[in-house]
Every structure is written in structure tokens, then in C-alpha cells.
Amino acid sequence: MPKSTKPAETETADGNNIEMATLTRPRTGESWKLPVTKGTVGPDTVDIRTLFRDSGMFTYDPGLTSTASCQSAITFIDGQQGILRYRGYPIEQLAEQSDYMDVCYLLLYGELPNKDERAEFIDTITHHTLLHDQLSTFYKGFMRNAHPMAIMVGVVGALSAFYHDSTDISDPEQRSLAAHRLIAKMPTIAAYAFKYSLGLPFPIPRNQDSYPENLVRMMFSKPTDDYTMNPVIARAIDRFLILHADHEQNASTSTVRLAGSSGANPFACVASGIASLWGPAHGGANEAVLNMLDEIGSKDQIPKYLNKARDKSDPFRLMGFGHRVYKNFDPRATIMRQSTHEVLNELGIDDPRMELAMELERIALEDDYFIEKKLYPNVDYYSGIILTTIGLPSNMFTAMFAIGRTVGWVSHWKEMLTDEDQRIGRPRQLYIGEVERQYVALEKRVHSSEKKGWARLWGKS
Ligand code: ACO
Numbered sequence: 509m510p511k512s513t514k515p516a517e518t519e520t521a522d523g524n525n526i527e528m529a530t531l532t533r534p535r536t537g538e539s540w541k542l543p544v545t546k547g548t549v550g551p552d553t554v555d556i557r558t559l560f561r562d563s564g565m566f567t568y569d570p571g572l573t574s575t576a577s578c579q580s581a582i583t584f585i586d587g588q589q590g591i592l593r594y595r596g597y598p599i600e601q602l603a604e605q606s607d608y609m610d611v612c613y614l615l616l617y618g619e620l621p622n623k624d625e626r627a628e629f630i631d632t633i634t635h636h637t638l639l640h641d642q643l644s645t646f647y648k649g650f651m652r653n654a655h656p657m658a659i660m661v662g663v664v665g666a667l668s669a670f671y672h673d674s675t676d677i678s679d680p681e682q683r684s685l686a687a688h689r690l691i692a693k694m695p696t697i698a699a700y701a702f703k704y705s706l707g708l709p710f711p712i713p714r715n716q717d718s719y720p721e722n723l724v725r726m727m728f729s730k731p732t733d734d735y736t737m738n739p740v741i742a743r744a745i746d747r748f749l750i751l752h753a754d755h756e757q758n759a760s761t762s763t764v765r766l767a768g769s770s771g772a773n774p775f776a777c778v779a780s781g782i783a784s785l786w787g788p789a790h791g792g793a794n795e796a797v798l799n800m801l802d803e804i805g806s807k808d809q810i811p812k813y814l815n816k817a818r819d820k821s822d823p824f825r826l827m828g829f830g831h832r833v834y835k836n837f838d839p840r841a842t843i844m845r846q847s848t849h850e851v852l853n854e855l856g857i858d859d860p861r862m863e864l865a866m867e868l869e870r871i872a873l874e875d876d877y878f879i880e881k882k883l884y885p886n887v888d889y890y891s892g893i894i895l896t897t898i899g900l901p902s903n904m905f906t907a908m909f910a911i912g913r914t915v916g917w918v919s920h921w922k923e924m925l926t927d928e929d930q931r932i933g934r935p936r937q938l939y940i941g942e943v944e945r946q947y948v949a950l951e952k953r954v955h956s957s958e959k960k961g962w963a964r965l966w967g968k969s
Pocket residue numbers: 571788789790791793817818824825826827828829830831832833881883886887888
């Protein structure tokens with residue numbers, strides 16, 4: 509539940525102290541005063557809610573690069589300084605000293621749990637890991653070679669058809685139950701998707717395992733063999749989940765908030781987040797990094813691919829590089845790189861892709877283009893190497909990301925529903941289409957373009 513982050517208004521009890529920004533339109537001589545609102549840390553915002561009413565103008569901000577779409581007390585990022593904090597705690601401390609269950613509790617409830625709270629929370633999550641048996645038949649409707657993210661979008665959306673007692677969003681108990689179910693069931697859903705692609709039986713979660721152990725065991729064990737847990741791998745996965753747990757208003761979280769703003773049920777909202785995460789510019793980048801490393805193949809090819817990345821006419825981008833917010837370094841990438849080394853050392857694997865990735869990183873960081881555009885490795889750059897090392901195929905990488913991010917999605921969804929300022933999300937637009945025209949009868953229609961029909965309309969050649 510967010511505390512109000514509007515100190516500028518609180519400070520204005522006497523009505524005289526509101527800091528105002530002024531927007532002036534010299535052509536007409538008009539100007540509008542807009543209140544400046546302050547968070548606890550980070551940039552101030554100009555509150556433009558009255559702008560359209562008073563001026564008849566919208567603001568234009570494709571990609572929302574300068575727009576705070578909500579107030580939030582969950583995660584803070586300073587991209588220039590490479591800072592990421594969950595509920596005020598630096599990500600480095602959480603990755604080092606905490607575990608994913610602590611982080612889930614922290615994100616959901618605002619504080620680290622004490623011993624009793626932690627035990628109760630873990631018990632709750634542990635007892636929601638099973639999937640309704642009917643859901644296993646649902647999987648059989650998918651092709652065996654379906655992408656796991658396609659399955660996850662479908663299955664998570666379908667949870668609303670199975671768990672009717674947690675879809676009333678006006679009931680805090682039901683909201684909480686839905687949040688717990690989503691966090692608990694996501695590893696099972698992803699593991700089922702993986703096993704289904706292999707034609708192996710669906711795994712059963714084990715209550716004596718910790719959250720990451722349960723995830724690792726479900727992914728890799730077979731009912732025919734004993735499975736010995738490697739604590740280094742379980743720890744690496746736990747850290748992976750911590751690093752992916754939340755990242756404030758990224759594309760998928762904003763998607764969840766936008767879907768939730770209409771009153772949609774939590775399972776549908778999280779399914780929309782998974783769909784957004786799948787894109788290669790977002791969570792799909794970890795899969796794309798591995799594909800890119802395979803394509804580059806060897807160190808001597810690096811200059812060729814850097815040239816391609818610099819070339820505007822070439823669609824190739826250095827995957828795992830660049831970030832909308834981080835313009836210095838992504839603190840998660842630093843931790844992930846360390847974790848990757850730990851896993852490779854533990855398993856005694858000398859992965860040539862790791863060497864290639866490090867060399868590519870070294871060269872790119874000294875390259876004028878990447879320096880000038882402030883492009884640094886992001887969290888996805890190394891995460892794929894960890895996941896491939898422990899035995900996951902690249903199409904499972906984004907599903908692993910989705911497991912970790914689920915707590916972030918549900919925390920934001922829950923926060924949004926209890927925010928008094930919350931309204932249905934409904935952006936405006938700068939319309940650049942035709943002005944009013946008169947209907948043309950079919951026999952009189954001619955097109956000047958050489959392209960015909962739908963190809964012309966969709967800009968295809
Ligand atoms: N390789 C080459 N050039 C790049 C890259 C890249 N990876 N990323 C950005 N650029 C260039 C752009 O071409 C652009 O150049 P220009 O100024 O000449 O037009 C400039 O850097 C700014 O890039 P934008 O795409 O405008 O920045 P934006 O903030 O919109 O995009 C994004 C950020 C999507 C992450 C981008 O850097 C990218 O596509 N990276 C590769 C994909 C990736 O790793 N995504 C994972 C992000 S982290 C996550 O979601 C967990």
C-alpha cells in the first residue's frame with residue numbers, strides 16, 4: 509500500500525507554497541501554471557492533469573520517456589548512477605544477503621519479514637504450488653514445439669477460469685490469494701511447459717524444497733531417477749529471481765498496470781505482462797543474446813558485428829546492450845556476471861560463449877559508438893549464459909524471467925488498486941490522419957499508389 513508521495517501538496521496546507529512550473533505559448537501569449545510534485549528521491553514531476561482541461565493541449569511523449577504514469581513506493585532506479593533499490597534496499601545487499609522469498613515479501617508488503625512472518629509466507633507460497641489437475645489437459649492443446657512463453661501466456665490467462673475465488677479485485681483477501689497463487693504456481697507452470705516440450709511427464713512440486721530448489725528440481729529431475737540438488741545452482745537461480753523481481757515501470761509492468769486499470773482480473777493482467785515481456789527488446793533479450801553469440805561464433809568476428817550494430821541501415825543490434833533507464837551501468841548485470849562465473853566454476857565448464865561474451869563486452873565498452881550512446885551490458889547479457897550452463901534451452905530463458913518478475917507485477921497491480929489517484933489508463937494521441945472526408949462509393953475508388961489493397965495499406969512492398 510503506497511504512502512502518499514505528494515509532499516508538495518502536503519506542504520501547501522497554507523495554500524501559498526506550491527512550487528509551480530509555467531508552460532508558456534508565446535504565439536498566443538497564454539501560459540499555464542502546473543504544480544511540481546516531489547517524490548521521496550529522484551526527479552520531481554510536473555503534474556499536468558489539468559493541462560488539457562485548461563489549455564486544450566495534450567503532451568506528446570512516445571515511449572513515455574519523460575512521463576511518470578503513476579506514483580509508486582516499490583522500486584527506485586537512478587539510471588545515471590546505476591542504482592536499483594527495492595523498497596529502499598540496494599539490490600547488491602539483497603542479492604548478497606537475502607533470498608527470493610524475503611524479496612517477494614518485501615516487494616508485496618513493503619518491509620522485510622521477521623522470522624514468523626517469513627515462515628508463514630513461505631508456508632503459504634509452498635502450499636499453493638500445485639496446479640489444478642484439469643490444467644494439465646489444457647497443456648495438451650498446445651503443439652509440442654510451441655514456445656514456452658506462448659504456453660505461459662495461455663495458461664496464466666486460463667488460471668482465471670480455474671480459481672474463481674481469487675478474481676474479485678475489490679476484496680483484499682482475494683487479491684492477496686491471487687498474488688500468492690501467482691508467485692507459487694509460476695515455477696510449476698513454466699516447468700510443465702518445459703517438460704511438455706520434451707514429452708516428459710509433468711513434475712510434482714515438493715514441499716520440503718525451498719522455492720529455487722523446487723524450481724530447479726521440477727525443471728531437471730525425472731521421475732525415474734534420484735535428483736541431487738546442487739546448492740550453487742539453487743543459489744544462482746535464487747539470485748537470478750531476485751535480480752528480475754521488479755524494475756519499476758518497465759514495459760511489462762506498465763502493461764500489467766494498464767490491463768489492471770480496467771478492473772481486469774489478476775491472472776489476465778499477469779498474462780498480459782508475460783506477453784509484453786516476451787518481446788526481444790524486453791525480457792526476450794536473454795534468448796536473443798545467446799542466439800547472437802552463436803551467430804558471432806568467434807572473437808575474430810566481433811569487429812564485423814560491431815560494425816553491423818553501428819550501421820543504422822542494418823537491423824542488427826547488440827542484444828543485451830543498452831537500456832532505457834541505465835545510462836551508466838546496470839547493477840544487475842554486474843551481479844549476474846559474478847553469478848555466472850560462480851556457476852561456470854562450480855560446474856567446471858569452460859564455455860566459449862562466456863569468453864566471447866566477455867571479449868565482446870570489453871571491445872564494445874571501448875567503442876566510441878557505444879560510449880557516446882551510453883550503451884552498457886544489461887541484466888540479460890549474462891543471464892542467458894547461466895541458464896544455458898545449467899541446462900535450459902534458450903527458449904526457456906524468458907519464462908525464467910517471467911517467474912522472477914511475477915512478484916513485481918502483482919506488487920504493482922496491488923499497489924495500483926489501492927492508489928486513490930488510480931483511474932483507467934487511457935493515453936491520448938496526436939492525430940495525424942485524414943481530416944473529415946466524404947464516403948466514396950466502391951466503383952469510384954482509385955488508389956494513386958502502385959501498391960494495391962492490403963499491401964499498400966500495411967506499407968508492404
Ligand atoms: N545496439 C546498437 N545500437 C543500440 C543498441 C544496441 N543494443 N541499443 C540502442 N542503440 C542505439 C539506437 O540505435 C539509438 O541510436 P540513435 O540515437 O542513433 O537513434 C540509441 O542507441 C538509443 O537507443 P533507443 O533504442 O532509442 O533507446 P531505447 O531507450 O528506446 O531502447 C533498448 C532501449 C530497447 C533496451 C535498446 O537499447 C535495445 O534494443 N537493446 C537491445 C535489446 C535488449 O538488450 N533489451 C533488454 C533490455 S533490459 C530488459 O528488458 C530486462
